[in-house]
Structure formats: C-alpha cells, structure tokens
Amino acid sequence: MNPIEVIEHPAQVLNRIGTWVHTTPVIQQASLNREVGCAVYLKAEHLQKVGAFKARGAVNALLQLPEETRSRGVATHSSGNHGQALAWAASMLGIPAWVVMPTNAPEIKRKAVLGYGAMVVPCEPNLAAREQTLNAVTAETGSSFIPPYDHPHIIAGQGTAAWELLQEHPEITDLIAPVGGGGLLSGTLMAALRHSSSVRVWGAEPAGADDAWHSLATHQRVPQTNPNTICDGLRTSLGELPFELLHGRVSGIVRVEDADTMAAMRWLFERTKAVVEPSGAIALAAVMANQAQWQGQKVGVILSGGNVDLAHLPF
C-alpha cells in the first residue's frame, strides 16, 4: 500500500476544514524544558472544538459525504470524544446524528452529545451490543456509520493537528501522539511524512492496554482484551488501516504507566493551568518518564483532549 494514495495531504484537508476547527495554540515552558532536558512543544488540542482533536476528523468525514447521503444523517457508537465530535459536526452542517452510547458512559459526555442536538441511543456496555445497536439504528434511519478511527477521511482530519504544529515549528525532530484506535497517531505519521522524512513519530500507549505495541512488534494486529488503564480514550484495539499505515513506519511505541500519566496530568493542571484528560496527558508522560530518550531533541507532543469527569479526577 502506498499511504500517500490513501491519505489526503493535510494542507488540502485544512483547506476543507479550516473554517470549522480552531488552529490550537502551542504551549512552551522554559522550566519544563530544563526539567526534562529537551525542548517540548505542547499542541493544545484540549482547546479544540468539543475539547478534543476528534472534531478535525469528524468534520472532514462529514464534508466529504455526498449530499444525498448527508441528508439521511450519520451515526456512530462512542463512549467518548468521537461521539461528541460527530454530534457537533453534524449540528454545524445541519444534518441529523445518532450516537449509540453505553449506559455506563459518563453523564457529562451524554449531556454534551445531547447538547449538540444529536439523538443518544443507549446500549449495554460491551462491543457486541454497541455494534448490534448501531446496525439497528443505521438500518432504520438510513444514516451512514462514521467510524471513530478506521477510515481514511478520519485519519486525514486528525493529522492536521500535527501538520499545524510542524508548520509553526519546523525545527521539531520528534512527534509523540497517544495511540488507542490509531486514528490520531497514523494521521500524525502521515503529516510528518509529508513535512519531512527526518521527523520521528512515536506513539504513547498505556502499559495496561498495549495492543499497538504488541501488534507492531509481532507484525500482526493483536486485539486489545481486558484493557486496564485510566486512559478511557485508549482502551480500544488498533484499527486495520492505522495498523497498515503505522507498521514499519512509526519509530516506536512508548508504553506508559498510569502513575506517570497521572503525574503529567497533574503537572499540566498545576503548571500550565490546563485541564487535560488522562488520554490527553499520556504523550507528555512519555517524555517526562523517559527523559534520557529525548535529550537535546525538539519534541512535539499532542495534548489530545480535555474532557475529564471532574467528579473523578485522579488526584
């Protein structure tokens, strides 16, 4: 597979979605750089629309649906940010949206989806029930399933965060993004490849949900079973297309303990006054907990989102 034929150039994607999403700021802090021994560039996607990078992929996918398909609406299953992002994007474009959510999803995320005017369809909290309910919804409504990561338009959209970061700071040598389903990481990799062949791209993955690490090490997709991590956005299995894009091209997957993710999250709250969710802090944790690896480098870090349940902060 030639990935450049599959994933659109991020500059073209930004031409399409640029009026819908924020160009998020980049946070730098001299005291952090001294502490970790490298220059860190924090791409603030927690300040993106809906509080996460997922807005980029969702609006990119919806804008490319044919007019007739679009009018019948869109649907997905999600307990997290993709559901919010799809609801938001659909609301922006004036089309109906259905989000299948497990009954144990955080109230704040359910309310956010409803707040964007989407229909919430409850289901039992397991993958089989999610898929079954989603199939029933699309069959009944004629709406189109927009997957959370395993789709070239989604991946291309997510990659625009890294593209913005590299355009603003072309001196960056390394990029780190969290990896769950792999939409953000593979989009980040594709953006880096379009920018320069010398930028290294790394995934940050919870040690308790390290299927991407296993999959890339064994050269075949190993599904995630029994994930055990505070990073609720990264419990899913690596998608097929992300695996194809990442395999043999990504520089490595850094496995991160939850304790290190929580420490990075706390550091972000205290020192940058930024509300970042665990899945959003893990890439910074990969830097802070492995300082020898990045000495003297210029490291771009994607803070992927900030939708944290304040009633259940880990500190």
Added chain:
Amino acid sequence: MNPIEVIEHPAQVLNRIGTWVHTTPVIQQASLNREVGCAVYLKAEHLQKVGAFKARGAVNALLQLPEETRSRGVATHSSGNHGQALAWAASMLGIPAWVVMPTNAPEIKRKAVLGYGAMVVPCEPNLAAREQTLNAVTAETGSSFIPPYDHPHIIAGQGTAAWELLQEHPEITDLIAPVGGGGLLSGTLMAALRHSSSVRVWGAEPAGADDAWHSLATHQRVPQTNPNTICDGLRTSLGELPFELLHGRVSGIVRVEDADTMAAMRWLFERTKAVVEPSGAIALAAVMANQAQWQGQKVGVILSGGNVDLAHLPF
C-alpha cells in the same frame, strides 16, 4: 485626593514591567455569551507568571526600589499569591526575599515560594503573629516590607491587566474584578479612568466576606472579621488606599455566594479547560448569577488566578 497624582498611568507601568510579565490572552466564547445575554471578555490572568495577576504589582514595586534598598532584600507576609509573586520577582531581579507564611498555608504555595529561592518564615495563623514575625524579619535583615495591596506601586501594577484588556477591546462597557484587599480592583478602576470615563467598574466580593461592600455603603472602612468563604484570596480587609480610590468612583460591589463561584469555576474547567481558583472565578460568577444586570453590555471579567489546591477542589 487626586488619584491620578497617586497612581501612575498604566501605559507607563507597562513600559517598566512589560518585559517581565505576560500579556495574557482574552478568552471569548459564543455559547457563554448566548447563555448570559451579554458579550463576556475573560482576561486570563491565571496564565500570568506565577499563575496570578500579583506578578504585575510585585515586579512593578521591586523595580522602583532604590538600588541600595533593593540589595538588602524584600519581605512580606502572605498565605497566597502575593508571597509567590514577590518570591518570583525577587528571584528575577537577583535579590533576597523572605516570605512569612502561616503554618496552615497550603503545601503547594509553600513549595512554590521555596521553588523561587525565597526564604519561608513560618508563623502562627493569625494577623498579629504575621505582623510580629514580619517586623522581626525586616529588623533583623534590613529588608523592605512590600505590602500585598496597600501601596501605589502595587496598585498601579495590578491595573495593567485591565489596561491590556481595554486596549485590545475598547468596546468594553463594564469591567468586573474580584475585591479582597482591593489592589486589583482599585488598579482596574484607575486603568478604566485613564481609558475612558464611560467604562463602569464593579467589584465581585464573597457574600461571606463583604467588608468592601459595607465600607463603601457606610463611607468608612469596616474591617473584615470572621470571613466565611471558599475564596481564600479574598478574606482580607479592604486596604486604606484602595478604599480612598474606590469610594465614590466604583460603580458597585456585587456580592456573590460561594455556590455561584463554584459553579463558575466548574464551568471554566469544563467549558474552557482553564484551571482557575475560586477567587479567580468570582467575577465570572457575578455575571452568571446576575444576568439581568448585564443584558446587552460588553463585560470584561478578570480571571485573577489559577493557583488552586487540586487535592481540595470543590467538585
């Protein structure tokens, strides 16, 4: 008293301190404006050096000390942001600093002061012990007492936040700042007077520590006794010089219940991903809890700081 002879023009102050402090961003959010029925401009002083506007006044005061006085160092008593700000400013200018802190001050604030290289002198948690300990420190070291708010250089420094906001958004009709000792509010008032006589300036004060409201209503300073509020930065009594400046010139003091302050703080965390402390959220609470008062206006709100103890969040 002609206040313009007492408080320096904020543009001149910014010439002095501009290289030391941040020009903080202004946050606007369409959904907030729709919700409250006015245009709100949030001045993000939680992103200021040391996480609070106090950095402005502290560095302004230290830069105006004569060389010989400066070299003997500076001292203050503070359980909060002024101590951090003084420690930071002294460290920037390479001069020694002593901060008298009550033994029950939050560990995070003590550590921050130590982190800036200042000496922490512990004292019993009452005003008499604070003042006694401070007098002993200045007598022994020859250092100069830099008060937290009752000083024209401190007030002039704090006013630069509002000046920046008005320069960036001259359409603003109303400004709201928290009031404790009154340094920020009187500085804000002076900046507004220099900008335009038509901008109204309001204080936001905890209902459980409303001595500024009483003082201005009775035309004489009424000290605060037994403050009862979550806003730890606003429990102090209104200072003498702030009283002189505010009396007859400020448009009013809005008394705010702690429950409304906590709701505003939570809204800031969830909707803008900003870590703001209770004293920093009270001015937004004054808007959200009194919507009829601001209909159709353009309201500048000072988010004064973000140094919150994460172990004791009120949600």
